[in-house]
Amino acid sequence: MCLALPAQITDIDFTTQMAIASVDGVKVEVSLALVDDVKVGDYVLVHVGYALNKIDEEEALKTLALFAEAGLTAS
Amino acid sequence: MTPAGEIHIELMHRAGRVDSVTIASTRPEAARVLVDKTPEQVLSMVPLLFSLCGNAQAYAALLACRAALGLAAEPVADAAREGLVQLEAVREHAWRILLDWPALLGQPADKAAMATLLKLDRQFKACLFVDGEAFSLDSRLLINVPGFNGLIAELTDLIDRAIFGGGLGRFLAITDAAQLLDFVAGNTGLAAQLLNALYQRDWLALGNSSVACLPELEYAELHQQMHNADLSAFCLAPQWQGRCYEATPLSRQQAQPLIAELQSRYGRGLLVRFVAVLLEVTAIPKHVAPPTRATVGGAGGVGLAQVQAARGLLIHRLALRQGRVYDYRIVAPTEWNFHPDGVLAQGLKALQATDADDLRRQAEWLIQAVDPCVAYRVTLHKQ
Incomplete structure (x- = not known):
């Protein structure tokens, strides 16, 4: 039962396909090897170090609001 | 650590021999976000909440909502949904096989194959x-048979190339332990390499545990147990009739003749666990709409659903009052399998390594074989 926490991409190293993403204010390193066409500012779902898929901003913000409402995230 | 939480596994050992095991989870009880919502809102929210096993979670939620509302079953649509849940299980198993099994073998992950598989899925x-x-x-159902069959063909081809080195047909024909050994010796695919490593290291029975596989739970009995239980405690560390059980792919595959033979020789150790996963990966695309063991029922505004997700039994239970969720509980397979006294804990206690490094390696293989759905951390403490 893994939570689908949206993470916003803040920095990308295209040579290594690695990126820095922000998950509830926490910076995490993620691999972009499993997704296409991701750019800085996009939201992705992250699982154990990999971006699983890109999601649109509206869906990401809706999901983050749900987690915040339940007290699962700080923001 | 992110808000998704993690599982922390601590091993207390003397020179590689395990004295005790502690398993603690910091995973949040995500279902509480569904309280006070309508069933329609629940069903739009569940797919947003879970990144893994999203189809299984959404299907369990749908069955539980329908039961609580007293709505009729939809046999044809549900058969299609069960197919989606099973195909998702292939994706989840493939994640471990393509990204994590190579790491066990000291090889790079096959990210390209996994990316292709995610696109198909x-x-x-x-x-x-x-x-x-x-x-x-x-x-509303709208079945595109040629499109669906085309995707299944692509999936099967990908599995054949990326996991079985072109030997999928041969693997599917295996019926006994001798044929399995022949396959492992004669194939260079990822699956054969992993199984070969078990034979070479004599790790076939490693992590054998006496924790039994969870039996099929009758709706009425489960309803009664959950009605009387401290639900928060049950969801965090479930037991059935006072005992720990495992709810894994092995629980589903134990009746297969090959699994039964391997289990009688090596117990429920690494070999039987990895072979059970491989059997599911190969059988599901071939028979994508078999009958499911999903059971469902409801009365008095309470809906209860059981669905076989990739890693094992998934339970959703909700209670409605005035059309809104009053209580929502989810019991995921990881809670059964990573119970502080469950199958992983017992398997870890049975490890016999030569030193701390060997113990860590053995523990990593066993954890991968039992397969948690969240990030985990292993800490060794020398006594």
Whole structure:
């Protein structure tokens, strides 16, 4: 039962396909090897170090609001 | 650590021999976000909440909502939904096989194959339901048979190339332990390499545990147990009739003749666990709509659903009052399998390593074989 926490991409190293993403204010390193066409500012779902898929901003913000409402995230 | 939480596994050992095991989870009780919502809102929210096993979670939620509302079953649509849940299980198993098994063998992950598989997986829903909306109360079937069959053919080809080195047909024909050994010796694919490593290291029985496989739970009995239980405690560390059980792919595959033979020789150790996963990966695309063991029921505004997700039994239970959720509980397979006294804990206690490094390696293989659905951390403490 893994939570689908949206993470916003803040920095990308295209040579290594690695990126820095922000998950509830926490910076995490993620691999972009499993997704296409991701750019800085996009939201992705992250699982154990990999971006699983890109999601649109509206869906990401809706999901983050749900987690915040339940007290699962700080923001 | 992110808000998704993690599982922390601590091993207390003397020179590689395990004295005790502690398993602690910091995973949040995500279902509480569903309280005070209508069933329609629940069904739109569940797919947003879970990144893994999203189809299984959404299907369990749909069944539980329908039961609580007293709505009739939808046999044809549910058969299609069960197919989606099973195909998702292939994706989840493939994640471990393509990304994590190579790491056990000291090889790079096959990210390209996994990326292709994820793209295929996203297309299945659209071949079965209007707008790919499979798990809402008003989903409408629209079955695109050629499209669906084309995706299955692509998936099968990918599995053959990326996991079985072109030997999928040969693996599917295996019926006993001798044929399995022949396959492992004569194939260079990822699956054969992993199994070969078990034979070479004599790790076939490693992590054998006496924790029994969870039996099929009758609706009425489960309803009664959950009605009387401290639900928060049950969801965090479930037991059935006072005992720990494992709810894994092995629980589903134990009746297969090959698994039964391997189990009688090596117990429920690494070999039987990895072979059970491989059997599911190969059998599901071939028989994608078999009957499911999902059971469902409801009365008095309470809905209870059981669905076989990739890693084992998934339970959703909700209670409605005045049309809104009053209580929502989810019991995921990881809670059974990573119970402080469950199958992983017992398997870890049985490890016999030569030193701390060997113990860590053995523990990593066993954890991968039992397969948690969240991030985990292993800490060794020398006594």
